[in-house]
Amino acid sequence: MKDYSYLGSGIVLIREWNSNAIWEELGNTSAFSINPQVNTLQLADYQNPGGGIQNRVDRITDWQLSLTFHDINTANLARFTRGKATPVSAATVSAEAHHAYKGSYVPLKYPATKINSVTGPSGSPSYTVDEDYFLDRGMVFIPATSSIPNGDGATPNIEVNYDHADIGHVEAGVTSQKFYELHLQAANEAGAGKLVQVRAHKVSGGMLESLSLLGDEYASATVTQSLVKDSAKKTSADHSEYFYWNQEEDAVSGS
Numbered sequence: 001m002k003d004y005s006y007l008g009s010g011i012v013l014i015r016e017w018n019s020n021a022i023w024e025e026l027g028n029t030s031a032f033s034i035n036p037q038v039n040t041l042q043l044a045d046y047q048n049p050g051g052g053i054q055n056r057v058d059r060i061t062d063w064q065l066s067l068t069f070h071d072i073n074t075a076n077l078a079r080f081t082r083g084k085a086t087p088v089s090a091a092t093v094s095a096e097a098h099h100a101y102k103g104s105y106v107p108l109k110y111p112a113t114k115i116n117s118v119t120g121p122s123g124s125p126s127y128t129v130d131e132d133y134f135l136d137r138g139m140v141f142i143p144a145t146s147s148i149p150n151g152d153g154a155t156p157n158i159e160v161n162y163d164h165a166d167i168g169h170v171e172a173g174v175t176s177q178k179f180y181e182l183h184l185q186a187a188n189e190a191g192a193g194k195l196v197q198v199r200a201h202k203v204s205g206g207m208l209e210s211l212s213l214l215g216d217e218y219a220s221a222t223v224t225q226s227l228v229k230d231s232a233k234k235t236s237a238d239h240s241e242y243f244y245w246n247q248e249e250d251a252v253s254g255s
Helices: 074-080
Strands: 008-016 029-044 053-069 084-088 091-098 104-106 114-119 134-136 139-142 158-164 167-171 179-188 194-204 208-211 221-227 243-247
Touching: 008 029, 029 194, 074 084, 074 167, 074 221, 114 134
Parallel strands: none
Antiparallel strands: 008 179, 029 053, 053 221, 084 167, 091 158, 104 139, 114 158, 134 139, 179 194, 194 221, 194 243, 208 221
């Protein structure tokens, strides 16, 4: 009997459903699994003292598709937080107003690569770098010995002029749910590298289950979605509205 052991590695492609747009790579993906969910109906055998099952039906309630990816980029975050990704070009920011307090950080709108100056409101007075403030971790830090007075929480007491690099910016939760088409192109390492394809026709845009941004391990993000019926794919009784699988087979040798 032929060995059909499977150990897969490959890439996942994604695009918006029914768009015929360019396929984008999801990036380094460690899990791609389809998990049927069922509602089991059982009719007990009431005719015999030992019990048992007279009949059973397993109704599929959901075709779940679970992904775990490791490329934490703006495109992936936007897809799975119902967000919108916008590139921000490197620039100089002028007179960004903040509330500053001695002995504390001032987070800026974007991570700074250089602080050009820090002033009071309306550009005056001008404070001294390394004495009144300095750049640390892309933020402004105000030392306890700074001459910058503590803010009152009502009116910003400093203005920061700084440079930043190109930024990938995501605003989460600003778009409605979308549907996607997914394509897995994998190689079966346990089968001499023969190719395997899975095409999921219409997938609900799931939300991130978790995203760990601090820790001792590489970050990963898991998303659980559902395969939704795509009636247009039902071109015959033998065509699925949900997904299909292709695998390369060995050539049949002649007799």
